[in-house]
Amino acid sequence: MPDRTKHLLGLLLGTEEDWPRAFETLVARLGPVRDPAGTEHALATERITVEPFDLRAKPRYDLVIDRLAYWYYVPREWLKKVALMDDVYLLNSPFTFQSMEKHAAYCAMMRLGLKVPPTWLVPYKNPVDHAKYAYTAAKYNEPFDLDAVAAEVGYPLFMKPYDGGAWRGVSRITDPAALHKAYDSSGEMLMHLQASVEGYDSFARSLTIGPETMVMRFQPEKPMHERYAVQHGFLSPDAGSEVVSISRLINAFFRWEFNSCESLVVGEEVYPIDYANACPDISITSLHYYFPWAIGALLKWSVFCAVTGRRARLDLDTRNYFEVADSQLDYDAKLAEYRKLADEYFDTAAYHEFCATSLPNVDNMVRDWVSSPDFDALLVDTVRTTYPPAEHDRFVAHFRGLIGLWIQEG
Template structure:
């Protein structure tokens, strides 16, 4: 029995600000956590990209992954490390790779969630080949797009069936706009989805393990203003419902870190987009909400590293489908789904762990976000994203939003 060092790897793409903050707060926490007779310390490293043997040892206990969704070299290294080295990763790479929006809509429809009416349409154009020409000539039916639009009703949205980041998303109000959007869609396979309109609330629910952050969202605003500043103003009932939906979706697809978009209309919450297993993590998007992300990442990664949480390699959907087949109300089914989700994320054990070993995280994080290192992390991200003449103004803008968060949190810190 003695000291054990657990190494947490950061597998990064264009991420700049959050890794700096994560690394520095871990350093300031000076963690030495007793576990099963040992004292666990922590080291944080950035994962490099290089040739490797499939039998190569993996030194990481946990990897926070930001590349699996698009960079194949890192994805395949992570798959190898999970299978051969028992690595724990946020998120399961097979689930990220295979579960596009089409699958998620179908699965949640089967669970009884009120997914808006959604159609898939063949792509407007193709990469031509002899085999494809024969297939299309023999089996592709001509269709009237306007008739599809009339069956669905307007307004609607056209969006790629497997896309993200609002790329290729178009709001459509009439037959002419539908045809024009389809003409511009190129080789993408597209969804048409009925709009939830008018809606009362647009909420982005960010889930990280059993932790959920509900953020009012304005997609019409510039990128730096889409996440509305401040805590949720929803009722306790609505907040509880959205938290349950989020952890149900994330546990169903084996996503530790994912965001779910939901719209409310006449008392019903409609999940509209929830295959986002690499959510916004930059201060330039999250601003006031950014410190929550850092703390949630630290809590979940430390918990997984210390307890040696095991990866679930494949989904187990049948327990959810058994509930779906019951003759019960949606509310009753959601309660049962949520029980499965809480068990998957070990919520009770996680909360006890955080209370015992990470009680000082709030104070350390609050102090850090008043530091020069935190402001420089913001400046580095802004410099990478904005033109030179806007760097100082936007650095100050995001810095002041973080300081507003600190003022909002100060009373809570003092009461603990």
């Protein structure tokens, strides 16, 4: 029988270096962790390599944090194998990657009654590279009036790829000339047209890891190092609670446990506009002030899942959500029921009890490490690999200041 008190946490990585180093360091510093029965558990990390694999081979990992398989199919298929055959716990589920393509995510949240702006999908501008396309298009593709679709959506609107990613191909469109220019440039990208939410008061980006959520003021028009404003209380209590509920609902629905959500807030109204980001940016140079919270939350949720033997649920249980959506409850009452379903999925009460009893010193450990020369060396290394040499001093000082503010306010 395998030893159930030793847990290997696998990191499936692309180009990232900063948060993996932070995560590895904190796991190494963690020491033994007692489960609710008092048994000690040991945890370690390992970076996963990509290589041929036997479908019947037994993996050594209890949990894998995946940051690669959304675009690299070999590790994606390995993840499916270890989830289906070996009960390896995954952040995130490879079975809902299709939903990372914004279209399915929009449809699901519209079905649940969220205030997603009017959205249409339009065909490719250029033919796809497929031998059967010309015949199929000639026989079945209906001609369509792009201007009529845009008029139905309403100006101003956004044209954006259905599969998204780092603001690729996103255009704000205010008139037919700009509409056709953007569409002509879209090539083989499949595009949505989505109504703009004008005059919003706040752009909120919420990062959710397990049952924990950080809501941040986002400034998309600014350079990456300034997009997350350090501003507390920028939403009213009701709007802030709604953003949290929507974020956790989306994650529980799709079995994502490491995802970010973007919402526009007008007064007390919350309009989710992008919430299929199941490989969210958590770089030091992006999150800065919020980075220690993110790495601490990722550590605690990963340890909770591994030590308690949390089992992945590959089925989505959509009917539970749709029954709420189809009920006579008003919007606020439905959101409260969705929050209950999300808390049930994330074992929220058990998680917080585990953190209080089995991980009582983690927050202080994170703070001590972030205050150390070791963390500062990681910060400097990240700046040096991210920015040109002439900007190193400027950005080291910039990020040291923001991290120092987090330490001071804690």
